[in-house]
Amino acid sequence: MKLYDVTIIGGGPIGLFTAFYCGMREMETKIIEYLPFLGGKVSYFYPEKTIRDIGGIPAITGEELIKQLEEQSRTFDPTIVLNQQVVGLEQLEDGTFLLTSHIGEKHHTKTIILATGFGVLKSTKLDVEGAEKYEGRHLHYTVESLECFKDKRVLISGWGNSALDWANELLPITKQLSVVHRRNEFSGLERYITNLRNSSAAILSPYIIEELHGDGQNLSCASVKNLETGKVHMIEADEVLVNHGFLIDSRPMKEWGLEFQKGGIKVDRFMQTNIKGIFAAGDIASYQNKLHLIAGGFFEGPTAVNSAKAYIHPEKELKPIYSTTHF
Numbered sequence: 001m002k003l004y005d006v007t008i009i010g011g012g013p014i015g016l017f018t019a020f021y022c023g024m025r026e027m028e029t030k031i032i033e034y035l036p037f038l039g040g041k042v043s044y045f046y047p048e049k050t051i052r053d054i055g056g057i058p059a060i061t062g063e064e065l066i067k068q069l070e071e072q073s074r075t076f077d078p079t080i081v082l083n084q085q086v087v088g089l090e091q092l093e094d095g096t097f098l099l100t101s102h103i104g105e106k107h108h109t110k111t112i113i114l115a116t117g118f119g120v121l122k123s124t125k126l127d128v129e130g131a132e133k134y135e136g137r138h139l140h141y142t143v144e145s146l147e148c149f150k151d152k153r154v155l156i157s158g159w160g161n162s163a164l165d166w167a168n169e170l171l172p173i174t175k176q177l178s179v180v181h182r183r184n185e186f187s188g189l190e191r192y193i194t195n196l197r198n199s200s201a202a203i204l205s206p207y208i209i210e211e212l213h214g215d216g217q218n219l220s221c222a223s224v225k226n227l228e229t230g231k232v233h234m235i236e237a238d239e240v241l242v243n244h245g246f247l248i249d250s251r252p253m254k255e256w257g258l259e260f261q262k263g264g265i266k267v268d269r270f271m272q273t274n275i276k277g278i279f280a281a282g283d284i285a286s287y288q289n290k291l292h293l294i295a296g297g298f299f300e301g302p303t304a305v306n307s308a309k310a311y312i313h314p315e316k317e318l319k320p321i322y323s324t325t326h327f
């Protein structure tokens with residue numbers, strides 16, 4: 001098993017930038033990410049939205065930002081492991097760490113940088129038999145690309161801001177839009193609700209999706225059930241988008257002996273946690289006056305890397321290093 005200088009847990013925006021900076025400090029680096037894609041909350045919640053509060057970048061979509069961060073993170077060729085949630089952490093006698101993922105794979109590292117956000121994001125799945133056959137193709141839990149919904153018959157199931165938000169966003173590009181909601185009232189921004197009610201979208205409430213119909217590859221329609229009358233209708237649908245909320249799983253981390261405060265992991269100004277050799281950056285790092293902004297994490301990541309470097313090589317002085325002196 002290869003021993004890495006640093007293992008970054010979490011491939012969100014901060015994990016990606018941190019990996020780039022690890023390369024600048026010539027550290028053997030591994031990123032472990034639970035999701036099947038990189039970008040964390042940006043890719044998961046708002047790839048198509050515009051981010052306007054990163055210095056020097058007046059406006060950029062979430063997707064474009066992650067594309068650029070991923071390219072930057074790969075500059076020094078780190079090892080990137082997807083589809084693995086780190087669930088176990090053990091410090092060995094020599095001070096190194098052994099991480100275990102949910103599929104039992106082991107990862108050996110001298111230091112750890114936690115860039116985990118608030119934990120692993122897990123969408124609440126559509127509770128319908130056989131739904132998993134369509135997952136990732138025509139059954140979606142997030143909008144990775146608007147293109148996939150263009151000129152399609154789209155069925156959205158959900159009741160919160162997210163479902164409403166996407167319904168409004170997809171409305172102009174879809175061939176037909178239907179929204180099912182298990183209650184009579186939507187809870188969300190009034191403007192979105194009014195806009196939807198005045199549109200050509202079919203709003204079915206209180207309804208739930210009861211069955212998906214298709215050939216196992218492509219979807220053709222869905223049975224939806226009226227919760228008051230029990231009547232079942234068929235709705236034509238090529239794509240189904242489910243926004244039933246999500247869970248944030250941070251349980252494993254809570255068992256690693258780390259000190260938590262205000263929902264995050266307490267760090268000092270070196271991004272050092274209470275366990276020597278384990279650092280944190282991004283949303284999970286907690287200190288006074290913390291701002292949960294991407295721009296803030298872009299500072300915390302390099303700080304954590306410099307601290308990790310100094311932990312491995314105490315003789316290496318912690319001093320600022322500019323990219324302009326390296327390229």
Ligand SMILES: Cc1cc2nc3c(=O)[nH]c(=O)nc-3n(C[C@H](O)[C@H](O)[C@H](O)COP(=O)(O)OP(=O)(O)OC[C@H]3O[C@@H](n4cnc5c(N)ncnc54)[C@H](O)[C@@H]3O)c2cc1C
Pocket residue numbers: 009010011012013014015032033034035039040041042045046050051052053084085086087115116117118119120121252281282283284292293294295297
């Ligand atoms: C709707 C919305 C809009 C926002 N808009 C803006 C904005 O305009 N500007 C701005 O600056 N910020 C914005 N933010 C905040 C911004 O998205 C976060 O600050 C940023 O994503 C934090 O990055 P991160 O890398 O620390 O964490 P995350 O993006 O949460 O990434 C953490 C990653 O770690 C993975 N992970 C966690 N635990 C494990 C584990 N045990 N094993 C393996 N992988 C793990 C997760 O799956 C996740 O992919 C917004 C947030 C939301 C929700």
